[in-house]
Amino acid sequence: MSRRVRLGAVGAGWWATSNHFPIFAAREDVDLAGVCGIGSELEAVREQFGFGMATNDYDELLDQDLDAVVISTPHDLHHPQAVAAIDRGLHVLVEKPVTLTAEQGWDLADRVRAAGVHFLAPYGWNYKPFTIEAKRLVAEGHLGEIQHVLCHMASPTLGLFAGDTNHIRSLWDSKTSGPDPRTWQSPARGGGYAHGQVTHSSAMLFWLSELRAASVMAKVSNGQAAVDLFDAAVITFDGGALGSLSGAATLPDGDPYQVDLRIFGTEGVLMLDTERERVSLHRYDGRRWDLDIPPGEGAYECIVPPNRFVDLITGASTENNSDADVAARSVELIDAMLRSAAAGGAEVAVRHGVGARQHHHHEESA
Numbered sequence: 001m002s003r004r005v006r007l008g009a010v011g012a013g014w015w016a017t018s019n020h021f022p023i024f025a026a027r028e029d030v031d032l033a034g035v036c037g038i039g040s041e042l043e044a045v046r047e048q049f050g051f052g053m054a055t056n057d058y059d060e061l062l063d064q065d066l067d068a069v070v071i072s073t074p075h076d077l078h079h080p081q082a083v084a085a086i087d088r089g090l091h092v093l094v095e096k097p098v099t100l101t102a103e104q105g106w107d108l109a110d111r112v113r114a115a116g117v118h119f120l121a122p123y124g125w126n127y128k129p130f131t132i133e134a135k136r137l138v139a140e141g142h143l144g145e146i147q148h149v150l151c152h153m154a155s156p157t158l159g160l161f162a163g164d165t166n167h168i169r170s171l172w173d174s175k176t177s178g179p180d181p182r183t184w185q186s187p188a189r190g191g192g193y194a195h196g197q198v199t200h201s202s203a204m205l206f207w208l209s210e211l212r213a214a215s216v217m218a219k220v221s222n223g224q225a226a227v228d229l230f231d232a233a234v235i236t237f238d239g240g241a242l243g244s245l246s247g248a249a250t251l252p253d254g255d256p257y258q259v260d261l262r263i264f265g266t267e268g269v270l271m272l273d274t275e276r277e278r279v280s281l282h283r284y285d286g287r288r289w290d291l292d293i294p295p296g297e298g299a300y301e302c303i304v305p306p307n308r309f310v311d312l313i314t315g316a317s318t319e320n321n322s323d324a325d326v327a328a329r330s331v332e333l334i335d336a337m338l339r340s341a342a343a344g345g346a347e348v349a350v351r352h353g354v355g356a357r358q359h360h361h362h363e364e365s366a
């Protein structure tokens with residue numbers, strides 16, 4: 001690509017201004033063509049990062065001469081905004097959860113394939129050196145056939161889901177206001193811990209394992225909040241593996257995020273822990289890998305994904321660890337969990353109704 005990547009951004013709130021925009025603004029090969037948002041701070045954001053234009057109207061943003069769009073809006077807007085961009089042939093970075101329903105998730109994956117565009121969901125942990133090494137070990141087949149999975153996550157995010165969202169700014173600050181509570185705390189707009197955080201642990205699980213959920217029994221509990229703070233599920237995966245999932249929004253401030261995956265196969269076990277920085281793969285034949293991971297390396301950061309998105313577009317990289325397929329498998333699990341929970345914990349099929357088509361997993365990375 002000879003010219004710079006012309007980026008448009010929709011959603012210019014806390015996360016976009018604290019994480020994505022500084023990263024893009026620092027790159028020589030990116031032209032920040034335009035920004036779209038609602039609210040009074042938009043012009044200040046345009047000026048801070050040097051966007052070419054600012055608008056409240058998404059169609060006006062898409063009418064600019066763009067190569068790609070970065071979508072960092074409230075959860076329920078991701079699907080329609082991504083569809084509009086993909087259908088114009090634009091590459092898209094779509095914030096998690098990429099959609100709220102399985103059907104919308106696979107709809108995006110289908111459109112991305114048909115349009116031949118790049119799609120990246122910025123799941124930061126999928127780009128850490130230690131998780132990439134874990135992925136490499138799993139891909140070499142050292143687990144054998146996966147029979148059982150544990151997938152746990154906990155986060156210091158009570159304020160985000162139940163209180164004053166400005167609290168999160170002690171972790172990631174920006175010049176704009178803290179997140180709009182409606183982004184995180186509205187049941188109708190995909191608020192809650194499952195869509196907000198289990199999306200990360202499940203996306204890491206599905207990327208690492210290549211599993212796909214088949215049926216789910218789940219319960220969630222809200223505590224004093226309007227949305228789920230605690231999630232528990234029993235999952236059956238395609239191929240018969242059994243799994244348990246837990247999520248909790250209420251770690252004390254300053255505690256590291258917990259993502260604890262344990263994957264039990266016919267030939268060995270993988271244990272991956274972000275809190276205490278562990279990746280171990282131990283095989284029944286005695287071969288063992290215990291990675292040396294620098295302390296602090298498990299802490300959440302999302303530096304690589306926006307950079308990788310640009311590198312995919314320019315051709316500087318071909319490795320996408322969080323493509324539309326991984327994102328859709330995460331969405332369909334959470335959709336089924338929340339449907340099961342709404343039905344009192346009854347077992348529900350992940351593929352149901354008209355969305356129940358067979359999709360092929362495809363590996364984008366070498």
Ligand SMILES: NC(=O)c1ccc[n+]([C@@H]2O[C@H](COP(=O)([O-])OP(=O)(O)OC[C@H]3O[C@@H](n4cnc5c(N)ncnc54)[C@H](O)[C@@H]3O)[C@@H](O)[C@H]2O)c1
Nearest residue numbers: 011012013014015016037038072073095096122179180183
């Ligand atoms: N990948 C990660 O690690 C990570 C971390 C934090 C947040 N996020 C995600 O980023 C997204 C944004 O979260 P946030 O905390 O910044 O929220 P926020 O409430 O601070 O920002 C939302 C933005 O969307 C804009 N917006 C709302 N309605 C709009 C509309 N109709 N048209 C155009 N723009 C509109 C608002 O003006 C605002 O700029 C969410 O999907 C969230 O889950 C991802």
